[in-house]
Amino acid sequence: MGRTFFVGGNWKCNGTSEEIKKIVSTLNAGQMPSQDVVEVVVSPPFVFLPLVKNELRPDFHVAAQNCWVKKGGAFTGEVSAEMLVNLSIPWVILGHSERRALLGESNEFVGDKVAYALSQGLKVIACVGETLEQRESGSTMDVVAAQTKAIAERVKDWKNVVLAYEPVWAIGTGKVATPAQAQEVHAELRKWLQANVSAEVAASTRIIYGGSVSGANCKELAGQTDVDGFLVGGASLKPEFIDIIKSAEVKKSA
Numbered sequence: 001m002g003r004t005f006f007v008g009g010n011w012k013c014n015g016t017s018e019e020i021k022k023i024v025s026t027l028n029a030g031q032m033p034s035q036d037v038v039e040v041v042v043s044p045p046f047v048f049l050p051l052v053k054n055e056l057r058p059d060f061h062v063a064a065q066n067c068w069v070k071k072g073g074a075f076t077g078e079v080s081a082e083m084l085v086n087l088s089i090p091w092v093i094l095g096h097s098e099r100r101a102l103l104g105e106s107n108e109f110v111g112d113k114v115a116y117a118l119s120q121g122l123k124v125i126a127c128v129g130e131t132l133e134q135r136e137s138g139s140t141m142d143v144v145a146a147q148t149k150a151i152a153e154r155v156k157d158w159k160n161v162v163l164a165y166e167p168v169w170a171i172g173t174g175k176v177a178t179p180a181q182a183q184e185v186h187a188e189l190r191k192w193l194q195a196n197v198s199a200e201v202a203a204s205t206r207i208i209y210g211g212s213v214s215g216a217n218c219k220e221l222a223g224q225t226d227v228d229g230f231l232v233g234g235a236s237l238k239p240e241f242i243d244i245i246k247s248a249e250v251k252k253s254a
């Protein structure tokens with residue numbers, strides 16, 4: 001089953017409106033592979049979503065970086081899935097490790113968020129990944145399986161889910177996972193989906209890698225069988241994001 005290469009740009013809590021406009025115009029001018037080769041989604045902070053949605057080329061899509069766990073209402077400071085749908089924002093990133101670690105989002109809470117967002121018609125980039133301590137103690141697979149299980153227990157239809165494997169030790173550190181390390185976890189995650197969800201979901205779900213992806217390391221990572229794309233942080237704010245998008249060509253010619 002074909003898994004279209006997926007490249008997400010997570011802009012995190014960065015940018016002024018001037019800087020955001022500049023990034024968008026760089027992307028708009030980029031020569032990119034067609035949509036059947038690569039799906040591109042960029043994720044600005046909430047306040048810039050309308051601006052980016054209006055100015056970004058139509059073959060690229062936008063994602064929010066979070067949304068509330070259930071229907072909106074008296075939840076000060078939150079943004080609901082319904083609001084994103086109302087603004088025609090198609091995607092949302094959920095369970096990013098920065099939110100898990102800094103804001104205390106548990107596996108269950110992330111699972112609930114994924115289920116609610118999907119129920120409202122959003123597509124979800126769901127993030128999993130182990131810390132350095134967990135990797136060094138040999139519990140990487142247990143950690144990412146438990147994170148994925150909390151999602152799988154709440155989600156029936158995986159059609160609108162992209163799973164992002166983002167080892168915490170590789171995020172913003174310049175310490176990218178080796179292609180072999182990424183491939184190993186991606187293959188294990190696919191096996192987990194096969195055993196615990198279905199063979200069909202395992203074959204069709206995109207598992208993307210995030211953590212210090214750059215223009216320099218993307219091609220080798222993209223060449224791995226079970227790496228179906230990237231979730232890019234720092235480099236997605238720079239023109240090299242275009243080179244990362246182009247690494248989808250590696251897959252096409254594989």
Ligand SMILES: O=C(CO)COP(=O)(O)O
Binds near residue numbers: 010170171232234
């Ligand atoms: O957290 C990430 C994407 O969600 C990765 O961030 P960096 O690419 O800056 O390491």
